[in-house]
Amino acid sequence: xxxxxxxxxPGFENYLPQEYYDLVRDSQFTKPRKVSEMGxxxxxxxxxxxxxxxxxxxxxxxxxxxxxxxENTVFIGTAGCxxxxxxxxxxxxxxxxxxxxNAVASGLKRGLGIRFQDTPKDVIxxxxxxxxxxxxxxxxxxxxxxxxxxxxxxxDNEVYGNTGGQESGMTQKGMVLKMAPNGKKFEKMDxxxxxxxxxxxxxxxxxxxxxxxxxxxxxxxxxxxxEIGPTYVQAYTSCNIEYAIPTPKVMDDAREVEKARxxxxxxxxxxxxEYWTRIESEKRQVxxxxxxxx
Ligand SMILES: Cc1ncc(C[n+]2csc(CCOP(=O)(O)OP(=O)(O)O)c2C)c(N)n1
Ligand code: SF4
Numbered sequence: 001x002x003x004x005x006x007x008x009x010p011g012f013e014n015y016l017p018q019e020y021y022d023l024v025r026d027s028q029f030t031k032p033r034k035v036s037e038m039g040x041x042x043x044x045x046x047x048x049x050x051x052x053x054x055x056x057x058x059x060x061x062x063x064x065x066x067x068x069x070x071e072n073t074v075f076i077g078t079a080g081c082x083x084x085x086x087x088x089x090x091x092x093x094x095x096x097x098x099x100x101x102n103a104v105a106s107g108l109k110r111g112l113g114i115r116f117q118d119t120p121k122d123v124i125x126x127x128x129x130x131x132x133x134x135x136x137x138x139x140x141x142x143x144x145x146x147x148x149x150x151x152x153x154x155x156d157n158e159v160y161g162n163t164g165g166q167e168s169g170m171t172q173k174g175m176v177l178k179m180a181p182n183g184k185k186f187e188k189m190d191x192x193x194x195x196x197x198x199x200x201x202x203x204x205x206x207x208x209x210x211x212x213x214x215x216x217x218x219x220x221x222x223x224x225x226x227e228i229g230p231t232y233v234q235a236y237t238s239c240n241i242e243y244a245i246p247t248p249k250v251m252d253d254a255r256e257v258e259k260a261r262x263x264x265x266x267x268x269x270x271x272x273x274e275y276w277t278r279i280e281s282e283k284r285q286v287x288x289x290x291x292x293x294x
Contacts, residue, residue: 001071003030003071008024023090026041028043028044028064028070033065034065035062036212043065047088050081053240054240055240055254056085056157056239057085060086062215063218066222067218070090070091073124074121076093076124076126077093077094077125078131080160082128083127098135098136099139101125102139102148103142106150109150123225124152129154129158130168132191134169141198147230149225149228151221152231153221153234159177164178165180170189172188173188192232192267199269200229200231200269201231201268201272202228203233205236205264206233207258209255220266221233229269229272236254
């Protein structure tokens with residue numbers, strides 16, 4: 001969706017709400033923004049129906065701000081809590097069947113490459129741990145093995161939040177949930193390890209305690225996916241409802257989990273590292289679009 005598409009048509013100036021004008025005149029559609037500027041410009045997402053305090057919302061909000069080119073980005077999501085935000089954002093969103101996201105994204109990315117040969121189009125799958133590690137697992141793995149050039153973002157709240165608390169492959173062993181009353185019987189799946197095995201070009205594990213780091217990981221993931229191959233960002237986005245985390249304690253929980261078992265990790269293949277080093281050095285020479293690392 002380009003700025004051209006959302007620009008106000010002559011004659012409609014007096015009828016559109018202020019929020020719309022803000023989006024057209026003072027948002028990421030007009031110039032790149034940094035997460036440190038959040039609150040001072042019109043964001044891609046401002047309203048959503050998620051639970052109060054849900055960390056997934058903060059993560060998605062940060063992800064939007066980090067996009068290298070919002071007007072050339074298409075999100076693929078599916079059933080699950082994340083789509084409640086993603087469907088409200090001013091960026092194109094396609095609702096894949098639960099489990100099919102990475103197959104839909106593979107076809108879309110290839111199709112966009114044929115249709116728009118001169119403009120890079122970024123495709124991002126953003127879905128829950130149930131959607132990606134369980135029901136969509138084979139599609140995720142095959143998109144990685146086939147080296148499809150798009151980004152997969154796992155919103156890892158370690159539970160099926162949207163359907164009331166079933167365990168997922170990403171739930172920790174022993175965890176008792178509303179619909180897993182006997183406690184989970186096997187270990188949390190090592191999706192980072194599986195991504196490495198499949199040859200994913202860039203992998204990051206993040207917690208939304210540090211928005212600048214989240215933004216940096218998203219930018220790397222999107223830009224490396226454009227040129228090199230599949231990328232994967234796994235984000236701890238706690239479900240305060242199913243894990244009974246009091247709303248004011250959501251970020252305390254995130255900090256504790258980060259310290260105990262979800263520390264920041266980043267991995268590049270050699271080819272991705274070489275590419276990113278080149279991008280960084282070019283950025284230093286010619287001051288280009290703002291990134292969180294500047
Ligand atoms: C094929 C299919 N199976 C099951 C469902 C029901 N369903 C909807 S949301 C959901 C769980 C979502 O959990 P997760 O993907 O972890 O996302 P979260 O809601 O936790 O963010 C399920 C099983 C569905 N919509 N489609
Ligand atoms: S159920 Fe959990 S993951 Fe879903 S919106 Fe509520 S807090 Fe967030």
